[in-house]
Amino acid sequence: MNKVLISLTARQLLGRRRTLVIGLLLALPILIAVIYRFSDEAGSGEATEKFALGLVSVMIFTMLLPLVALVFGTASLGAEIEDGTAVFLLTKPIERWRIIAIKIGVASVAAALFVVPVTMATTWIIHESPTADGLMLGLGLGALVASVLYCAAFVALSAVTSRALIFGLVYVFVWETFATRIFDSLRWVSIREYAYGWSDAIISINDNGAFYDPHLGVTTAIVGTMVVIAAACVGGTRALTRFEIGERA
Amino acid sequence: MAVNDISFELEPGITGLLGPNGAGKSTLLHMMAGLLEPSSGEVLVNGEPSWKNATMYSRIGLVPEREVTYPFLSAWEYTLASARLHQLPQPEVAAQTAIDMVELGDAMHRKMSGYSKGMRQRAKIAAALVHDPDILILDEPFNGTDPRQRLQMNTMFKELGDSGRTIVFSSHILEDVEDLAEDVLVVIGGRLGAAGNFRQIRRLMTSRPHAFTIRSSDNRALAAALVDRPYVTLVSFDSDVMEVQTTDFGAFTETIAPLVQSSGVALQELQPADDSLENVFAYLVAR
Numbered sequence: 116m117n118k119v120l121i122s123l124t125a126r127q128l129l130g131r132r133r134t135l136v137i138g139l140l141l142a143l144p145i146l147i148a149v150i151y152r153f154s155d156e157a158g159s160g161e162a163t164e165k166f167a168l169g170l171v172s173v174m175i176f177t178m179l180l181p182l183v184a185l186v187f188g189t190a191s192l193g194a195e196i197e198d199g200t201a202v203f204l205l206t207k208p209i210e211r212w213r214i215i216a217i218k219i220g221v222a223s224v225a226a227a228l229f230v231v232p233v234t235m236a237t238t239w240i241i242h243e244s245p246t247a248d249g250l251m252l253g254l255g256l257g258a259l260v261a262s263v264l265y266c267a268a269f270v271a272l273s274a275v276t277s278r279a280l281i282f283g284l285v286y287v288f289v290w291e292t293f294a295t296r297i298f299d300s301l302r303w304v305s306i307r308e309y310a311y312g313w314s315d316a317i318i319s320i321n322d323n324g325a326f327y328d329p330h331l332g333v334t335t336a337i338v339g340t341m342v343v344i345a346a347a348c349v350g351g352t353r354a355l356t357r358f359e360i361g362e363r364a
Numbered sequence: 365m366a367v368n369d370i371s372f373e374l375e376p377g378i379t380g381l382l383g384p385n386g387a388g389k390s391t392l393l394h395m396m397a398g399l400l401e402p403s404s405g406e407v408l409v410n411g412e413p414s415w416k417n418a419t420m421y422s423r424i425g426l427v428p429e430r431e432v433t434y435p436f437l438s439a440w441e442y443t444l445a446s447a448r449l450h451q452l453p454q455p456e457v458a459a460q461t462a463i464d465m466v467e468l469g470d471a472m473h474r475k476m477s478g479y480s481k482g483m484r485q486r487a488k489i490a491a492a493l494v495h496d497p498d499i500l501i502l503d504e505p506f507n508g509t510d511p512r513q514r515l516q517m518n519t520m521f522k523e524l525g526d527s528g529r530t531i532v533f534s535s536h537i538l539e540d541v542e543d544l545a546e547d548v549l550v551v552i553g554g555r556l557g558a559a560g561n562f563r564q565i566r567r568l569m570t571s572r573p574h575a576f577t578i579r580s581s582d583n584r585a586l587a588a589a590l591v592d593r594p595y596v597t598l599v600s601f602d603s604d605v606m607e608v609q610t611t612d613f614g615a616f617t618e619t620i621a622p623l624v625q626s627s628g629v630a631l632q633e634l635q636p637a638d639d640s641l642e643n644v645f646a647y648l649v650a651r
Binding site: 116118119120122123126127130198199200202203204205206207208209210211356357358359360 | 394397398399400401416418419420421422424426428430431432433434436437445446448449450451491
């Protein structure tokens with residue numbers, strides 16, 4: 116049963132056009148990293164470290180990673196609800212929590228498979244110093260956590276509303292990008308901050324970049340991660356249990 | 365479409381849910397299938413509430429009107445996936461049996477994106493039948509099917525109904541219901557218009573007052589001949605068109621041709637004025 120659910124979700128998610136567009140988008144940071152590496156600025160000093168952190172945090176963590184997770188997270192369940200194929204799954208004797216868990220799992224793996232290697236490769240290409248391995252692993256871990264958390268949130272959101280894409284964009288680009296910078300306490304409710312918290316456990320540098328600026332400790336990040344996953348599973352399952360055909364707003 | 369004040373019980377065999385588009389047929393079927401929550405009252409399937417009851421799907425099969433096929437799958441993969449999601453002990457055997465029942469064997473390995481609507485419909489039916497359910501809920505199952513496929517599906521549904529399964533299907537086409545169902549529920553405007561044996565309901569439909577518009581070479585001469593007939597209740601004129609109301613559809617249609625001939629009039633047009641399904645249903649509801 117699980118294999119069928121995983122296979123159906125993966126085949127639906129990894130359509131040729133969607134994969135190609137995401138691949139092209141994620142090639143951008145690698146391209147910039149390559150250009151930087153061959154420029155006069157390249158080296159192993161503090162400036163290079165800052166550039167690597169800045170590029171990864173601005174381009175990947177702030178823009179591309181949430182976008183990729185939004186695409187996979189909402190397509191994993193929301194697209195099936197929109198096109199009607201979800202009825203095929205929902206009229207089978209399958210526990211709703213299993214559907215939500217598998218949808219979150221497949222979307223997370225798909226997003227992570229794209230984003231984590233790109234994050235690590237971008238860091239590795241730019242930076243060449245004794246701290247590079249820690250930087251690469253730390254940012255890679257952050258990207259992995261962010262992929263899972265964003266996908267969990269967006270899968271659950273698409274079980275609740277047909278406007279998951281809009282709400283997801285508002286969350287990422289209004290709440291996380293602007294609101295958390297204006298009101299510091301809002302960082303407690305930010306997936307990006309949780310991901311930075313995980314990264315910070317491995318990254319052994321003192322001087323943070325202008326954009327990579329972790330505020331939460333590892334413990335808070337772990338608790339936040341568990342809360343997001345639990346809330347997504349419970350909320351998504353509850354919404355799917357009460358799913359009504361043709362009545363979505 | 366909201367439905368109100370509807371109460372009925374389905375027995376094994378085939379029941380047709382008849383009504384015009386937008387009457388509430390799909391709403392009723394979706395409630396039976398546990399995909400809509402009734403705001404009041406309850407829907408029981410095999411004695412259990414259908415709402416929030418995923419385990420009941422091991423005993424019911426649903427063919428929704430809306431497209432639910434994955435275009436990247438073949439009918440074989442789709443039916444096999446259904447069998448595996450039902451955790452059947454021999455999913456391949458069950459899938460092959462269901463595919464054979466809907467006669468989709470020749471095309472079963474082709475992607476469903478290249479299927480006609482009728483073929484996708486048959487794939488949906490195969491996936492709904494794969495676990496051999498006691499109850500089959502079919503929303504407009506004949507959509508997109510050609511006459512040969514329709515005949516084959518009719519035979520299949522009749523065999524399933526005769527073997528003790530409960531089958532309920534919706535249609536807005538009288539002939540579809542006539543061919544298949546012994547018992548009928550007529551739904552209009554979200555309410556139950558009539559329920560019972562199809563032949564009784566058909567008789568009610570036929571014996572209702574009917575209106576015809578007639579255009580002829582001499583409407584007045586024809587009207588004079590018509591008003592003598594006991595089954596003609598009203599004759600009215602509107603420029604060159606005449607409207608005739610009758611209480612006996614059969615007598616009127618049998619005698620109009622000889623009457624026209626004996627009156628020496630040339631008949632140019634004869635059309636039922638109120639024969640839309642909505643009018644028929646409205647009459648049943650008003651009774």
